[in-house]
Amino acid sequence: DSGVTQTPKHLITATGQRVTLRCSPRSGDLSVYWYQQSLDQGLQFLIQYYNGEERAKGNILERFSAQQFPDLHSELNLSSLELGDSALYFCASSVAAPDTQYFGPGTRLTVL
Amino acid sequence: AQTVTQSQPEMSVQEAETVTLSCTYDTSESDYYLFWYKQPPSRQMILVIRQEAYKQQNATENRFSVNFQKAAKSFSLKISDSQLGDAAMYFCAYRSATSNFGNEKLTFGTGTRLTIIP
Numbered sequence: 001d002s003g004v005t006q007t008p009k010h011l012i013t014a015t016g017q018r019v020t021l022r023c024s025p026r027s028g029d030l031s032v033y034w035y036q037q038s039l040d041q042g043l044q045f046l047i048q049y050y051n052g053e054e055r056a057k058g059n060i061l062e063r064f065s066a067q068q069f070p071d072l073h074s075e076l077n078l079s080s081l082e083l084g085d086s087a088l089y090f091c092a093s094s095v096a097a098p099d100t101q102y103f104g105p106g107t108r109l110t111v112l
Numbered sequence: 113a114q115t116v117t118q119s120q121p122e123m124s125v126q127e128a129e130t131v132t133l134s135c136t137y138d139t140s141e142s143d144y145y146l147f148w149y150k151q152p153p154s155r156q157m158i159l160v161i162r163q164e165a166y167k168q169q170n171a172t173e174n175r176f177s178v179n180f181q182k183a184a185k186s187f188s189l190k191i192s193d194s195q196l197g198d199a200a201m202y203f204c205a206y207r208s209a210t211s212n213f214g215n216e217k218l219t220f221g222t223g224t225r226l227t228i229i230p
Contacts, residue, residue, distance in 0.1 A: 033217065045217035058217055088155060101218060103157035
């Protein structure tokens with residue numbers, strides 16, 4: 001158990017819908033990263049937050065957004081969902097920005 | 113931009129034997145970190161081992177060790193005394209050591225699926 005929690009574990013929804021994925025980092029970790037794992041794109045970095053502030057953006061679509069709250073948990077919002085958004089979404093956390101990242105169990109999103 | 117290449121999509125090894133997974137990377141940076149993560153059927157991403165580029169000594173964690181060749185930009189993972197629980201997808205990952213915006217993300221290879229033969 002990495003200490004990073006993600007909810008829900010599984011999510012099934014329809015095209016055009018909006019979902020929110022939640023991540024709680026390890027106790028004391030200030031940095032949260034979101035990654036997407038899909039069959040065709042592999043593991044890709046989406047976005048990073050550090051102590052409530054956005055720190056870096058990767059290959060994140062405009063339909064996706066995220067935020068980190070004062071208690072350091074983070075949410076990833078996916079809207080206008082398309083079939084291609086079906087993937088495993090991971091959250092990872094680290095103590096500081098340049099440190100080893102520990103991953104949560106992931107949320108499997110299926111868009112029908 | 114940095115890239116990570118894992119040229120072996122699949123590997124298999126007899127239980128109790130030793131297997132080596134390959135990883136190469138491309139970077140213009142001199143200071144960075146390299147990681148191996150394991151993803152078993154549960155899909156959890158588990159850190160196996162970490163190597164700091166400025167350290168010449170190869171990292172070791174129990175049955176797992178790496179062969180880090182900085183000049184060749186090669187970072188292979190050796191698993192000794194393979195066990196059934198080692199069956200998983202293994203990902204090699206790169207991260208810059210400089211703490212600049214956008215540099216702290218992990219860049220992953222495409223993975224190697226390891227099968228353990230009883």
